[in-house]
Amino acid sequence: MNRFFRVFRRQPVLFAVAAWALVASAPVARASSSNQADKHARKIEKRLARYDKGAFLELDLRNDTQVMGSIGALSDASFRFTDSDNNRIETFSYADVAHVKKAKEYIGVGSEPGHHVRLWVPVVVGAAVAGGAVAAYEATR
Numbered sequence: 001m002n003r004f005f006r007v008f009r010r011q012p013v014l015f016a017v018a019a020w021a022l023v024a025s026a027p028v029a030r031a032s033s034s035n036q037a038d039k040h041a042r043k044i045e046k047r048l049a050r051y052d053k054g055a056f057l058e059l060d061l062r063n064d065t066q067v068m069g070s071i072g073a074l075s076d077a078s079f080r081f082t083d084s085d086n087n088r089i090e091t092f093s094y095a096d097v098a099h100v101k102k103a104k105e106y107i108g109v110g111s112e113p114g115h116h117v118r119l120w121v122p123v124v125v126g127a128a129v130a131g132g133a134v135a136a137y138e139a140t141r
Contacts, residue, residue, distance in 0.1 A: 037095050038095075040094075040095065041077075041093070041094035041095040042094070044094045044095075044097045044100060045074070045079075045094045047100045048071060048074060048079060048094075048100060049074060051071055051102070053071060053072060053073065054070050054071065054072075055070060055071050055102070056068070056069070056070050056084075056102070056103045056104075057069070057070070057071055057081075057100060057101065057102060057103055058100075058101045058102075058103035059081070059092070059097050059099070059100055059101075060097070060098045060099040060100075060101075061092075061096055061097060061098060062095075062096055062097070062098050063096075067081065067083055067090075068083070068084045068085070068103050069081055069082045069083045069084040069085075070082045070084070072089065077093060077094065078091050078092060078093045078094065079091070079092060079094070
C-alpha cells in the first residue's frame with residue numbers, strides 16, 4: 001500500500017487526474033440508479049392502478065418483508081394500504097415495493113390454500129357409512 005501512495009507523491013498530475021476521474025464519475029452513477037428507481041416506481045404505480053380500491057394484494061417490499069392486505073387510495077408518489085394482520089393503514093412509496101401479486105383469501109395463520117378444511121369429504125364419508133348402516137339394518141330385519 002505504501003508503494004501505491006509513493007507513486008502519487010512523485011507524480012501529482014497522476015493524482016489530480018485520478019481524483020478528477022472519481023469526482024466526475026460519482027454524479028453519473030447516482031443519476032443512472034435514480035433513473036432505474038424512478039422507472040421501477042412508475043412500473044409499480046401502473047401495476048397498482050389496475051386493481052380496484054379494496055382489492056386484496058400481496059406486496060413484496062424492498063426490505064425483504066411481505067405484506068398482505070387491501071389497497072387504498074393512490075397518489076402521485078405513494079399509496080395507502082390496509083395490513084390484514086393488524087388492520088393498520090400504512091402509506092408506502094412506490095419505490096419501496098419490489099413486487100405486487102393478487103393474493104388469495106387470508107383469514108389467519110394456517111389459512112394458506114393447502115390448509116383449508118374440505119367439508120365435502122366428511123359429508124361423503126358420513127353418507128356412505130349411514131347408507132351402509134341402513135342397508136345392513138334392512139338386510140337383517
